[in-house]
Amino acid sequence: MTTSLSERLSAELSGLRESGLLIHPRVLDAANRARTSVDGKAVINLASNNYLGFADHPALKAKAESYLREWGAGAGAVRTIAGTLRIHEEFEEQLAHFKHTGSALVLQSGFTTNQGVLGTLLREGDLVVSDELNHASIIDGLRLAKATKKVFKHADIADLERVLQENPTDGLKLVVTDGVFSMDGDIAPLDKLVEVARKYGGVTYVDDAHGSGVLGEAGRGTVHHFGFEHADDVIQVGTLSKAWGVVGGYAAGHHDLRQLLINRARPYLFSTAQPPAVVGALSAALELVQSDPSFMERLWDNTKFFKAELERLGFDIMGSQTPITPVLFGETADAFAASRKLFEEGIFAVGLGFPTVPKGKARIRNIVTAEHTREDLEQALRAYEKVGKELGVI
Numbered sequence: 001m002t003t004s005l006s007e008r009l010s011a012e013l014s015g016l017r018e019s020g021l022l023i024h025p026r027v028l029d030a031a032n033r034a035r036t037s038v039d040g041k042a043v044i045n046l047a048s049n050n051y052l053g054f055a056d057h058p059a060l061k062a063k064a065e066s067y068l069r070e071w072g073a074g075a076g077a078v079r080t081i082a083g084t085l086r087i088h089e090e091f092e093e094q095l096a097h098f099k100h101t102g103s104a105l106v107l108q109s110g111f112t113t114n115q116g117v118l119g120t121l122l123r124e125g126d127l128v129v130s131d132e133l134n135h136a137s138i139i140d141g142l143r144l145a146k147a148t149k150k151v152f153k154h155a156d157i158a159d160l161e162r163v164l165q166e167n168p169t170d171g172l173k174l175v176v177t178d179g180v181f182s183m184d185g186d187i188a189p190l191d192k193l194v195e196v197a198r199k200y201g202g203v204t205y206v207d208d209a210h211g212s213g214v215l216g217e218a219g220r221g222t223v224h225h226f227g228f229e230h231a232d233d234v235i236q237v238g239t240l241s242k243a244w245g246v247v248g249g250y251a252a253g254h255h256d257l258r259q260l261l262i263n264r265a266r267p268y269l270f271s272t273a274q275p276p277a278v279v280g281a282l283s284a285a286l287e288l289v290q291s292d293p294s295f296m297e298r299l300w301d302n303t304k305f306f307k308a309e310l311e312r313l314g315f316d317i318m319g320s321q322t323p324i325t326p327v328l329f330g331e332t333a334d335a336f337a338a339s340r341k342l343f344e345e346g347i348f349a350v351g352l353g354f355p356t357v358p359k360g361k362a363r364i365r366n367i368v369t370a371e372h373t374r375e376d377l378e379q380a381l382r383a384y385e386k387v388g389k390e391l392g393v394i
């Protein structure tokens with residue numbers, strides 16, 4: 001008998017329910033800010049990716065509104081047919097200039113960017129070597145690539161070199177890494193990764209979703225932080241939805257990269273261009289971070305303060321180097337319990353357990369932003385102290 005849709009849905013959902021993995025997203029009742037309301041409760045928000053506090057910033061909203069009025073609600077077509085507005089091209093020039101790269105192209109999201117670029121660039125006979133902790137969108141992007149796919153141990157240069165040695169090819173060799181890893185907050189050892197990639201004639205591909213707007217001068221990103229922004233053998237992709245506060249993805253690097261993607265990247269060819277308001281807000285975001293250094297300063301001041309105080313209280317922040325601040329609880333049930341208790345104390349911070357992170361390494365992931373005041377962070381620390389003691393972690 002043919003499976004009915006109801007049977008399929010209920011089988012899938014009961015499987016998730018039984019393994020405790022069924023997701024019920026919390027709902028924000030107001031804009032995504034450092035203090036907001038979630039499921040009817042006033043909270044300090046440590047769960048967002050809104051690093052610079054741009055998601056609800058007046059400067060972004062003002063330019064979004066002006067582009068909306070002048071250019072319309074939608075782009076009207078895919079980029080290659082009739083959807084490329086002057087403002088799309090201007091923003092891409094602004095982005096390439098900001099990143100100091102030979103070219104930049106904007107796509108609908110960071111997720112589709114990985115699909116578009118990896119799916120376009122790699123061919124049969126190529127070798128791609130990917131860090132084991134790379135983001136799901138890289139893994140999905142690589143599913144579209146016909147290249148030989150290998151994984152190296154997280155940030156392990158010797159293991160990367162072993163894989164490159166064991167898999168010789170005349171094709172393109174691509175070493176793929178996140179710039180900043182989203183679960184642990186560690187920075188990829190890009191200097192060493194590029195050195196090894198170069199030794200084997202390879203190219204380095206950095207997904208900088210959590211590094212752009214966070215690392216490098218004025219938030220130019222991980223590639224800039226390590227001084228590779230002018231390198232033609234380093235590709236950077238990323239998102240415009242985390243620190244930049246809106247939505248979108250980009251690929252930047254070699255001056256011919258943009259032209260190839262325009263011709264071949266399937267999300268670019270077959271999915272509609274970004275709406276004008278998004279382009280306006282993003283353009284304002286890049287202007288703001290460069291004209292006002294206080295956003296980056298506050299982000300890093302807050303990061304250093306919060307991390308130091310958590311460690312002083314006795315928490316394990318797992319070696320994080322960035323505003324992503326994991327707090328280790330160990331068992332999945334404990335991390336989830338801590339998240340619930342923190343929520344009762346007015347702190348919104350999400351617990352992550354297996355299979356999102358390894359067994360025994362369940363944690364709460366906090367993201368500090370430029371928008372948090374010292375008072376916000378102090379209140380969060382008091383809640384952490386209380387909950388940590390209740391659960392016996394400190």
Ligand SMILES: *Cc1c(COP(=O)(O)O)cnc(C)c1O
Pocket residue numbers: 109110111112135137138178182207208209210238239240241247248249
């Ligand atoms: C969030 C994230 C993405 C996806 O970006 P979106 O613009 O939200 O689609 C891709 N890669 C990494 C490493 C991310 O953290």
